[in-house]
Structure formats: C-alpha cells, structure tokens
Amino acid sequence: MEISTNDYRVWTEGSTIHYEGTMRLSGTDAYAPILEAMNSILASKPELITLDLTSLEFLNSSGINLLAKFTIEIRKQPEVGVRVLGSKSIPWQSKSLRNLQRLHPALELTIS
Amino acid sequence: MTTPATTSPNERQIGRFSLRSFRAKFMLVVGAAVLFDLALAGGIGIWNVQRLSRDATQQVGDGLTTATEEYLQTYIDTTAFRADLLIERVHSELATLATTMQTLIDHPEIQDAVGDTVAGSPEFSSPLAYDAKGGWAQNGAGVPSAVSVWGYLLDENRQPVPKAAEELKKSAFLSLVGPSMMATGAPKLQIYYVGPKDASIMRATPYSEQAQTFDLLYPGHNEGPNFWDFFFPGVYEGWQGWIDDPSSKPVDSNIVTTAPYVDAITGELIVSFFHPLWSGDRKELAGMVAVDITLEQLTSLVESLEISETGFGFLAMSDGNVVATNSIGEETLGLVSTDVSGQGVTGVNRNLKESSQGAIASLELNATHDTVIEHIFLDQGGEEVPYLLVLKQLNPTNLWDGAGITSETMTLGFVVSEREIYQSLIDATDNISAATARILNYQIIAFFFSIVVVFLAVYAISGRITKGLSRLADAARALQNKDYSVRVEIPTRDEVAAVGLAFNRMAEEISYHTENLENLVEERTRKLETANSEIVALNARLKSENSRLGAELDVARRIQEMVLPRRSELEVIPQIEIAAFMEPADEVGGDYYDVLFDGEHIKVGIGDVTGHGLESGVLMLMVQSVALALQEKGDRDPVAFLDVLNRAVYKNITRTRSDKHLTLAFVDYFEGKVTLSGQHEEVLIIRANGETERIDTIDLGFPVGLEEDISPFVATLVMPFGPEDILILHTDGITEAENEKGEMFGIDRLSESAHENRLKSAKGIAEAVITDVKSHIGGYKVFDDITLVVLKHR
Incomplete structure (x- = not known):
C-alpha cells in the first residue's frame, strides 16, 4: 500500500507503516484513507505494528488526533504490540x- | 457550409503532362536510362569504327609507302642502269677505236703503210689546201674525214711541218673506220682525232668545214700554241700525270668526259668523250681520239620518265648542275638557268644549289652510291607540299672540269609528290571517313528512332502504370471539391490498387460522416444538453453545498468571535495587563483562548481544537462554557478543574460521535504567583530583569476529550509572577507559521521577538510579535489560526 502526493508519502512494509514529508490534511475525512490503511494492518493482528515517523517533518492537529485514535484502537487489542519511531x-x-505512550503505556516509543 | 476550393501555391494542381507528374518522372527516368544506354553503346560503336578506320588508314598507308618506295627504288635503279649503259656504250665504241689506233701506233710500219695507202687513195684522201683567210690548211671535201692543220703547224711554204705531216699520215686511218663507226652503234655527232701537243692537228669524221666553223666561233684558236691548251686546257697534262703515276687516275678508265656544253655548230647540248693515245714506249702522249654525242638520248631517258602524274626525273652533276630534267622538274626544283662562258666551250648551268627551294639547295648529292629516299617539303605557291625524293648515283667517270681531270659522279633523282603517291591512300581514307560518317549518321538516326520508340512504349506503359495514380489524384481532387460520391476503380492488382481500395473506404467514411453530419451534430447536441443539465444540477448542488459550508464557516467564525473575551473585560482587570490577538485562517481553525476574572482570581485559558469548521467551533464553545461554569462555581484546584472539564467534554464528544479533541492549558494568577496546568505549547515568561524562561507543559496535562480520565497526567507548576514580568501564551499557528522556503517561525523567534519588545505594554508586545510573524510569513499561506495572549504584570 502506498499513498503519495507532492507533500507526503505513506506506505506500508509488512506491519510497518512509514510516514514521510509534511502532512497538513484538512480534517478527519481527509485522513480517512490513511487510517483505513493503518486499520487494515491492525485487522491482521500482527505481533508488532511499527509507526515510523522519523521522516515526517510536520503533522497537523488532525494528524495527531489520528495517531491518538489509532493508539486507542491498538490499546483495545493487548495482543498487538506497537512501536513508534520518532x-x-x-x-x-x-x-x-x-x-x-500515555494513552497506551505498552507502546514502545523510540525517539532517536 | 461551403467555401470555394482555393489552391495555395504549394498545392498547385499537377497536370497529367506536367513535369511534376508521376508519369513524366517515370518517363524521364526510363528515358534517361535508355538514353544513357544508347549513348554509351553508340559512343562505343563510333569509337570502334573510328579506331578501325584509323588503323586501316595506318596499315594501308604503311603498305602503300613500302610498295611505293620499293617501286621507286627499282625504277631508279633500272633507270640509272640504263643511263650507265648509254654512256658505257659510247665508252666502249670509243675504246675500240682508241685500241685500234693504239695498235697502229705500236706498229709504226703498219701505220705508215696504212697511212700511205689511205693517202694515196683519192677516195679517202684529198689534198690540203691553204686557206689564206683563216691562215690554216684543210683538205678538200668529198672524203670521209676533214683534217685541219692549224697555222702554227705550217712552215713558211704553207706546208705542214714534218711532225704535222707525220700526224696527217697517222690519222689517215680514221677515214677508213670513222664512217662505219658513225653509221653503227650509238648515235654520235662526230669522231675525231687530235695529235699530240707539238702537232695538234685535228681530223674528224664525217667531213665538215670545221676550221671555218672554229674561226667563226672560237676566234684566235689558230694562234696556238696548240689545240689542247686552247680548247681543253689541263686534259693533256692530266693524262701525262697518269703516265708518271697511274694511281692518280680519278676513276679507273682512260676516258675523260667533258661537262655538257652547247655545241657551237648544232646548238645542241653535247658531251665529248676523250680517249688518250700513248707513244709506243708509253712515255709520251700520242694524241687522242674523241667522240661527241648529244645528251639527247640521256636527257630524253630522264625527261621521259613517267613517275605518276607530276613526278619527274633529273640528272645532276656532282656540282649540282642539272643536265637533264623536264619542264615540270625545272619548275618544281626551282631551277634558274644561267649561261656560263668558259674558255673554248660554252656550258649551261641550272644548279640545284641555286634552287629557290631550300630543301633542294641543301641536298647532299655525293653521300653514297646506294639509293637514297628522302621526304622533303617543297614550297608550292606558299604551301609546303610533301615530296618523295629518290637519289641514285651513276657510275663515276673522269671529268675535265676546264682545268684538270677530276672524278665525276652524276646523280639521278626522282621527285614525286607524296600527295600523288598517297592519293589512293587519301582516297581510301576519305572513303573510310565517309563510311564512318555514314555509320555515325545511321547511329544517330537509329538512336533517335530508338528514343522515339522507347518513349512511345514508355508513354504507353506509363499510362497503364500511372493510370491508377491519376485516377487516385483525380478522385482526391474531386474529394477536395467536396464531391464525396467519388470512387476509384483500379484494374491492376498492385499497391496502387490497395491504395485505391483504402481510398474508397475512406471516401465512403467521409461521405457517411458528411452526409450524417447533421444527425451526428444533433445527437451530440442532445448529449451535450443532457450533460449540461447534469452539470447545471451538479452546479446547483455544489452551490448549495458551498453556501452550506460557507454558512458553517460563518457560524464557526461567529462562535469563535462570540466566545472571545471583550477588550473591556480585560481592561478592568487590575494587577495584570492582558492583550490578546487572534486571527483565524481562511478555513477557521479551532484556536481557543479565554480570560476569566471573578474579581480575585484571574484564569487565562488557551487551547487548540483539532480540525476546523463548525464542529471545532462547537467543541470550543463547549470548553468555554464548562470552564466558565467551573470558574463561577469557584473551583480553585487546577487539576480538578481540568479533570472535570475533560470528563464533560469527553462525554459530550462521545455523545456527538465527534472524533475531535483539543489541547488546553490554563494560567491562574493570584497574589504574585501564576499556576500553570494542562498540556499545550510552551509557555514563555520574560522576567522584569530580562531573563527568559520557557516552560514545557507536556507533563502538566493531556489532550482534552481523548480519554475519559486524564487526572493521572494533570499536574501544576507554580511560579512567581511579579511586577513587569511577562507571560506569553500562543498556539502552534505562531510557531508553525511558514515562509515561502518552508521555514517555521519557531519558538526561538517568538522568544526573541517578545524579548526585544519586553519594555512595551502587553498590547505593544503582542502587536510587535504579530508583526514579526506576519513579516516572516510574507506572501505565503496562513495555514492555521494565529493566537497570541500576552500577560504583563502591572
């Protein structure tokens, strides 16, 4: 899966989701395709979902909301681990x- | 719509017989190929014929030259032989006489007897008679020979001196043999005897009045000293020399010839041959016998030579004097006749060396005895005409040259115009040239005939070949003139036919489309109308949608404006001067700030709702309402305050199935202290002494509306806030404001800007910072709401 525009690119490699560029989408609806992709990985219940944000220069509040909501969803499934790379x-x-991490203490956060 | 068919210069109509037509090009190509072929073949043919003619001419010329030269050589050899024979004949007759006379001299007794006998016979001898007028004695006529005794041989009695008388007797024999010799053998003018120097009587046969003639022609001859020295000086001495030195003979012959001279009596060109007689002991000369002949035989032999039409022969002495040639020869050789007077006899001179022709004047006559053939050029009326010159020497003879005896070799020459010889060759060459010209003409005729035939054939064939193309061109023209009914029929089965087929199909299609154009247009129009009405409907829907969205935005903006504190509210607050600035983005964001004052406590809130629009606005209104309610209720615990607010908002969000949340932080001021709570952007404090503090609020709270219970995350930070201290709150619209290069304004610039303007009032600081932010953004897009709240202790 890959969603790509001039400003940003989101793609998945197995259960790893990569984010790149500047995401300034106008609202929840605009983020829907990305959320869908993320949810489809969650639906396959992998042992560990990795969110690689190391190349994501900017994310607006709607995007942060998206990450928070997704974390809450993962939290509901304790068997699925999650790792966030920043x-x-x-x-x-x-x-x-x-x-x-506060939303989901089991979330493994690596800011390097 | 019809427009007259116009032709631009680039697409001029190509006529069927225009040079640009395919047919013309085809014919040109084939014609050029044939032309080249014919020209090549013809050229080779003509070249070969010309070479053949050249070779033939060369060979014939060579053959002719060889034959001619051989002929001329044979001819001149024969002629020379004949000439030699003529002379030889005279020589032998003279030699016979001389030998007989010599025999008599060698036998004096017989000579005396013969002399006496002859003298005694009146038939053979007549008495001498003195001629008083001439002063000499001569016998009377009627006898075979005339004998003259010159005055210097007579005594006082006019009688011959004894020696002369003896000579008279000795020579009497001539009367005996002379007539018979004259009658036989080579034609002779006279035979004569001359005595030795001391008694040089002259006896000649036939009888003539010779002394009288001499008197007439050679006056003074009778004066002496003797006959020899008067008439032939040098001959006698020459012969005497031979006695002393036999090897001094120029030619091995006793006979001496004179050069041709004009005879005084007959006027003819004559030559004398002398034969000496010796004394019995061979030590003295005893006289001579001589023969005079005309050169008539020799000259007629030379002059009558027939060598082609204008060819001629000539006979020249070794000194170049021409003794015989005909008038053509004289003219051709450029000879000039001059009379030569010599002592005794008169000669004639037509010398080659004085020829007006350079080639003749420079001739070498005495080079070789062999036949010589030379090619020379003679001037003929200004034109250099080639001549063939053949030279052959006759046998050498002893010649009296007027002073002594020398060797003489006459040269026989043939001169023939090469043009005449080669006339046949020239004729042959002309014939060959004519034949060549004829062949050439035939070639040219054949060439043009071939061209005509080929062009006719090509024309006919090209017609067939290009017929299809012509038809196609015609049809295309018809099509251009909007005659869509046109179809081509191509009888062949080649590519042109394929094109024709395709053309027909296209024409059909064009015809169909053209004829159905109106239907098509109607159909299209109908489709367009349908589409248009759909678009109109869509547009209407879009408009209503837009107006709905616009209305929503208006409402959201209105709510945002409505809930913000009034300036009048802020101005009444003691201790703290508060200035706030908010500028919504094009799409209204969810920035929130509020200042709550209950007379004692000042609570300043700042937040940022995710997303934009009405929903965000409503959430903000919700937060404002709850906060205001809690403040009014007098809830002073910031942690409980946030917790309650979160629960209320969270429940409401859940109820309204909204997926939004917000960051939210509060600053409580009471009695020189500020208490910070809630998670938001960094809070900036610039102290009165200019020190700047940046307080991270991450650990002071949690986003509101995301979790039901955030109390574990909420904390407070209490800090002193004295006079002139400044506290600045902002939303990410400030720090994340981007310029054209994508650079964000950032917390550092905000901090610097505020610090630089810290001495100003709160309002002044706010205005200065906003000015900096806007100058940073420049003409670039404002992505988010920009909110700035400045608190300054009074």
Whole structure:
C-alpha cells in the first residue's frame, strides 16, 4: 500500500507503516484513507505494528488526533504490540508522541 | 457550409503532362536510362569504327609507302642502269677505236703503210689546201674525214711541218673506220682525232668545214700554241700525270668526259668523250681520239620518265648542275638557268644549289652510291607540299672540269609528290571517313528512332502504370471539391490498387460522416444538453453545498468571535495587563483562548481544537462554557478543574460521535504567583530583569476529550509572577507559521521577538510579535489560526 502526493508519502512494509514529508490534511475525512490503511494492518493482528515517523517533518492537529485514535484502537487489542519511531530533530514529535505512550503505556516509543 | 476550393501555391494542381507528374518522372527516368544506354553503346560503336578506320588508314598507308618506295627504288635503279649503259656504250665504241689506233701506233710500219695507202687513195684522201683567210690548211671535201692543220703547224711554204705531216699520215686511218663507226652503234655527232701537243692537228669524221666553223666561233684558236691548251686546257697534262703515276687516275678508265656544253655548230647540248693515245714506249702522249654525242638520248631517258602524274626525273652533276630534267622538274626544283662562258666551250648551268627551294639547295648529292629516299617539303605557291625524293648515283667517270681531270659522279633523282603517291591512300581514307560518317549518321538516326520508340512504349506503359495514380489524384481532387460520391476503380492488382481500395473506404467514411453530419451534430447536441443539465444540477448542488459550508464557516467564525473575551473585560482587570490577538485562517481553525476574572482570581485559558469548521467551533464553545461554569462555581484546584472539564467534554464528544479533541492549558494568577496546568505549547515568561524562561507543559496535562480520565497526567507548576514580568501564551499557528522556503517561525523567534519588545505594554508586545510573524510569513499561506495572549504584570 502506498499513498503519495507532492507533500507526503505513506506506505506500508509488512506491519510497518512509514510516514514521510509534511502532512497538513484538512480534517478527519481527509485522513480517512490513511487510517483505513493503518486499520487494515491492525485487522491482521500482527505481533508488532511499527509507526515510523522519523521522516515526517510536520503533522497537523488532525494528524495527531489520528495517531491518538489509532493508539486507542491498538490499546483495545493487548495482543498487538506497537512501536513508534520518532526523531528528536523534529519539534512536534518529542512533544506529541509522548501522549501516545500515555494513552497506551505498552507502546514502545523510540525517539532517536 | 461551403467555401470555394482555393489552391495555395504549394498545392498547385499537377497536370497529367506536367513535369511534376508521376508519369513524366517515370518517363524521364526510363528515358534517361535508355538514353544513357544508347549513348554509351553508340559512343562505343563510333569509337570502334573510328579506331578501325584509323588503323586501316595506318596499315594501308604503311603498305602503300613500302610498295611505293620499293617501286621507286627499282625504277631508279633500272633507270640509272640504263643511263650507265648509254654512256658505257659510247665508252666502249670509243675504246675500240682508241685500241685500234693504239695498235697502229705500236706498229709504226703498219701505220705508215696504212697511212700511205689511205693517202694515196683519192677516195679517202684529198689534198690540203691553204686557206689564206683563216691562215690554216684543210683538205678538200668529198672524203670521209676533214683534217685541219692549224697555222702554227705550217712552215713558211704553207706546208705542214714534218711532225704535222707525220700526224696527217697517222690519222689517215680514221677515214677508213670513222664512217662505219658513225653509221653503227650509238648515235654520235662526230669522231675525231687530235695529235699530240707539238702537232695538234685535228681530223674528224664525217667531213665538215670545221676550221671555218672554229674561226667563226672560237676566234684566235689558230694562234696556238696548240689545240689542247686552247680548247681543253689541263686534259693533256692530266693524262701525262697518269703516265708518271697511274694511281692518280680519278676513276679507273682512260676516258675523260667533258661537262655538257652547247655545241657551237648544232646548238645542241653535247658531251665529248676523250680517249688518250700513248707513244709506243708509253712515255709520251700520242694524241687522242674523241667522240661527241648529244645528251639527247640521256636527257630524253630522264625527261621521259613517267613517275605518276607530276613526278619527274633529273640528272645532276656532282656540282649540282642539272643536265637533264623536264619542264615540270625545272619548275618544281626551282631551277634558274644561267649561261656560263668558259674558255673554248660554252656550258649551261641550272644548279640545284641555286634552287629557290631550300630543301633542294641543301641536298647532299655525293653521300653514297646506294639509293637514297628522302621526304622533303617543297614550297608550292606558299604551301609546303610533301615530296618523295629518290637519289641514285651513276657510275663515276673522269671529268675535265676546264682545268684538270677530276672524278665525276652524276646523280639521278626522282621527285614525286607524296600527295600523288598517297592519293589512293587519301582516297581510301576519305572513303573510310565517309563510311564512318555514314555509320555515325545511321547511329544517330537509329538512336533517335530508338528514343522515339522507347518513349512511345514508355508513354504507353506509363499510362497503364500511372493510370491508377491519376485516377487516385483525380478522385482526391474531386474529394477536395467536396464531391464525396467519388470512387476509384483500379484494374491492376498492385499497391496502387490497395491504395485505391483504402481510398474508397475512406471516401465512403467521409461521405457517411458528411452526409450524417447533421444527425451526428444533433445527437451530440442532445448529449451535450443532457450533460449540461447534469452539470447545471451538479452546479446547483455544489452551490448549495458551498453556501452550506460557507454558512458553517460563518457560524464557526461567529462562535469563535462570540466566545472571545471583550477588550473591556480585560481592561478592568487590575494587577495584570492582558492583550490578546487572534486571527483565524481562511478555513477557521479551532484556536481557543479565554480570560476569566471573578474579581480575585484571574484564569487565562488557551487551547487548540483539532480540525476546523463548525464542529471545532462547537467543541470550543463547549470548553468555554464548562470552564466558565467551573470558574463561577469557584473551583480553585487546577487539576480538578481540568479533570472535570475533560470528563464533560469527553462525554459530550462521545455523545456527538465527534472524533475531535483539543489541547488546553490554563494560567491562574493570584497574589504574585501564576499556576500553570494542562498540556499545550510552551509557555514563555520574560522576567522584569530580562531573563527568559520557557516552560514545557507536556507533563502538566493531556489532550482534552481523548480519554475519559486524564487526572493521572494533570499536574501544576507554580511560579512567581511579579511586577513587569511577562507571560506569553500562543498556539502552534505562531510557531508553525511558514515562509515561502518552508521555514517555521519557531519558538526561538517568538522568544526573541517578545524579548526585544519586553519594555512595551502587553498590547505593544503582542502587536510587535504579530508583526514579526506576519513579516516572516510574507506572501505565503496562513495555514492555521494565529493566537497570541500576552500577560504583563502591572
């Protein structure tokens, strides 16, 4: 699966979801295709879902909301592990990603 | 719609016989090929014929030259032989006489007896009679020979001196044999005897009045000293020399010839042959016998030579004097006759060396005894005409040259115009040239005939070949003129036929489309109308949708404006000066701020709802309402305050099935202290002394509306906030404002901007920071609401 525009690219490799670029989509509806892709991976109940955000330069509040909602969904399925990869050099990540861990303490957060 | 068919210069109509037509090109190509072929074949043919003619001419010419030269050589050899024979004949007759006389001299007793006998016979001898007028004595006529005794041989009695008388007796024998010799053998003018120098009487046969003639022609001859020295000086001495040195003979013959001279009596060109007689002991000369002949035989032999039409012979002495040739020869050789007067006899000179023809004047006559053939050019009326010159020497003879005896070799020459010789060759060449020209003409005629035939054939064939193309072109033209009914019929089965077939199909299609154009247009119009009405309907729907969305936005904006605190509310707050700035983005975002003041406590809230639009606005209104209610209720615990607010919002979100949440933080001020709670952007505090503090609020809360219970995450941070201290709250619209390069304004710029303007009032600081943010954005897009709240302790 791959969703790609001039600004961003989201693609999956097995149970890893990669995010890249600047995501400034206008609302929940706009993020729906991405959420759908993420949910379809969750539906296959893998042992570990990895969200690789190391190349995602910007994510607006609707995007953060999307990640939060997805984390809550994972939380409902304890057998599915989740790992989030972030980058220290991107300001919004160090701030917002910790909220994901608070939502779901089992979430493994690596900000490198 | 019809428009007259116009032709641009580029697509001029190609006529059937235009040079640009396919047929013309086809014919040109084939014609050029045939032309080339014919020209090549013809050229080779003509070249060969010309070479053949050249070779033939060469061979015939060579053959003719060889034959002619051989003929001329044989002819001249024969002629020379004949000439030699003529002379030889005279020589032998003279030699016979001389030998007989010599025999008599060698036998004086017989000579005396014969002399006495002859003298005694009146039939053979007549008495001498003195001629007073001439001063000499001569016998009377009626006898075979005339004998003259010159005055210097007579004594005072006019009688011959004894020696002369003896000579008279000795020579009497001539009367005996002379007449018979004259009558036989080679034609002779006279035979004569001359005595030795001391008694040089002259006896000649036949009888003539010779002394009288001499008197007439050679006056003074009777004066002496002797006959020899007067008439033939040098001959006598020459012969005497031979006695002393036999090897001094120029030619091995006793006979000496004179050069041709004009005879004084007859006027003819004559030659004398002398034969010496010796004394019995061979130590002295005893006289001579001589013969005079005309050169008539020799010259007629030379002059009558027939060598082609204008060819001629000539006979020349070794000194170049021409003794015989005909008038053509004289003219052709460019000879000039001059009379030569010599002592005693008169000669004639037509010398080659004085010829007006350079080639003749420079001739070498004495080169070789062999036959010589030379090619020379003679001037004929200004034209250099080639001549063939053949030279052959006769046998050498002893010649008296007027002073002594030398060797003389006469040369016989033939001169023939090469043009005459080669006339047949020239004729042959002309014939060959004519034949060549004829062949050439036939070739040219055949060539043009072939061209005509080929062109006719090509024309006919090309007609068939290009018929299909012509028809196609015609049909295409018809099509151009909008005659869509046109079809082509091509009888052949080649590619042209295939094109014709395709053309017909296309024409049919065009015809169909053209004829059904109106139907098609109608159909299309109908389809377009349907589409149009659909578009109109869609447009109407879009419009209503837009107006709905627009209305929603308006409502959202209105709500946002409605719930914001009034400036008048802020101005009445003591201790703290509060300035707020909010500018919604094009699509209204969910920024929230509020200032709640119950007379004692000041609570300033700031938040950011995810998403935009009405729903975000409503959520904000909800948060504002709950916060206001809690503040009014006097709930002072920030943690409980946030917890309750979260529960209320969360439940409402769940009920309205909204998937939004918000970040939310509060600043409580009371009595020189501020309490921070809730998770939002960093809070900036600039102290009165200029120090800047950046407070991270991540650990002070959690997004509101995401979880039912956030109390475990909520915490408070209490900090002093004294006079001139500044506290700045903002939403991410400030820090994430991008310029054209994609650079965000960032917390650092915000901090610097605020710090630089810290001495201004809260409102001044807010305005300065917003100015900086806007100048950073420039003409670029504003993505999010921009919200800034500045608190400054009074």
